[in-house]
Amino acid sequence: MNRRNAMGGTAATTAAVFGEVLKHHREAAGLTQEALARKVPCDRSHVARVEAGTRVPQDTFAKACDELLGTDGVLLRLWLRIDWYPEVQHPDWFERRANMDAELVTLREYQIRVMPGLLQTEDYVTALFSRRDTSPMEVEERVSARLSRQQRFLTDGGPLYLVILDESCLRNVVGSAAVMRDQCAYLLVVGQRPNIRIQVAPADNPQLERPATSMSLIKLPDGHEWVYSESLDRGHFNDDPAAYERHSQTYDVLRADTLSAPESAALIAEVMEGYGHDGQPRVQLRDMGQEQLQRSEWRQLHRGSAQLEEDQLQRRQRRRLHRSSPRYPRHRPRP
Structure with missing residues (x-):
């Protein structure tokens, strides 16, 4: 399976291409590697390795170089379009899964x-x-490689991505409370994309029939369907039609019985608030040409949801008052 990046070139050449473009603009600006490194700032060896195509740069590095070299965002746009994943060594079995992500048309995950x-x-x-x-x-x-792998799903017209999160994903703290708060905020934002739906299987519903482990149901452009799961040190691929049908039915039933996307968003927001207010959202929607999401956008979204809930509560109260008020016969004029 030949994996190709968004520009249409082979992934094996993309790091070298980025390095050549950086070197061209650095020399055009009359800067040495040492001088550019001081301005970024970073080590000179970092600049040298990026230009040689042996180091995967961060998007922040590309953005800083754009500003310093006056390239009008050329390097950042190129960074976003490059598939960096093959530039990092991974087990063979996971490279196979990453290759599928680069081509699939539908992904359903638990x-x-x-x-x-x-x-x-x-x-x-x-x-x-x-x-x-x-x-x-x-x-x-x-x-950098993992964030690059996300790009295809965050662009307009990206593949359909349906995911069911066990509530443990929200409760298991990775990093810190601030990291988890930002992660929850990101789920609320990205879940509004037209090709992505996020649902949560709540921990307090023992009647839900959940798979024994995480799994992915993958459909490729040629119609080939795969079930993918992972054990401790390897990935498992199964394209047996009977197995796919069995796991697909389990997934569909769980998706039907669990919280809806709006209900899941409410639970995610509740968990997010539980992580406290010390960590302010620093969510980035890594889309083509899109700047960092502003914290005010999240606050506006949150206020909109709160206002909607308040309006619904007021309507329910008015209906209850209307039903409990005394009824008086209307005077109707005789014909």
Whole structure:
């Protein structure tokens, strides 16, 4: 399966292309690698490795270079269009899954304990990888690769993505309360995209028939369907039609019986508030050419939801008052 990036080139050349573009604009600005590194700021070796195509840069690095070199956003737009995932070493089985994500037309997921990789914020991903015995450089590269993998699902016309989160995903703290608060806020924002629906399977409903582990139901452009799940150290792929049908039915029944998307959003907002107000939302919707989401947008969304709930409460109260008030016969004129 040949994985290709959004620009139409092979993923194996994208890091080198970004490095060449950066080098061209740096030299055009009359700056050495050392001078650019001081301005970013970062180590000169970081600039050298990015230009050589051996280091995966962060989007913040691309944005800083755009501002310093006066490139009018060229580097950041290129960074967003590049599929960085193949530039980082991963187990063969997970590369196979990532290749499917790059081509699939429909993805249905059930996730327990940890947020799905396609919905994780940068801080959440960083905290997750930092738990392991991994160097800061490797963490940075893996974070960039994972965020790059999300791009296809966050663009207009992205593939259909239906996800059911076990409530444990919201309650299991990764990083800190502030990280979790931002993660919940991000779910509320991204769940409004036309191709993404997020539902939560609440912990207090024992009657829900949940899969034993996280799983993905994948449909490729040629109609081929796969069931994907993971154990401790490997991924499992199954394209047996009977197995797919069985797991698909389990998923569909769970999705029908669990909280709706609006009800799930209310639960996510409730959990988010439970993480306190010390961590202000720093959510980024990593879409093509889209700037960081402003905290005021979330507050406006939250106020709108609160106002809607208040209006519905007032209407219910008026209906109750109307039903309990005495009825008087109307005087009707005789014909």
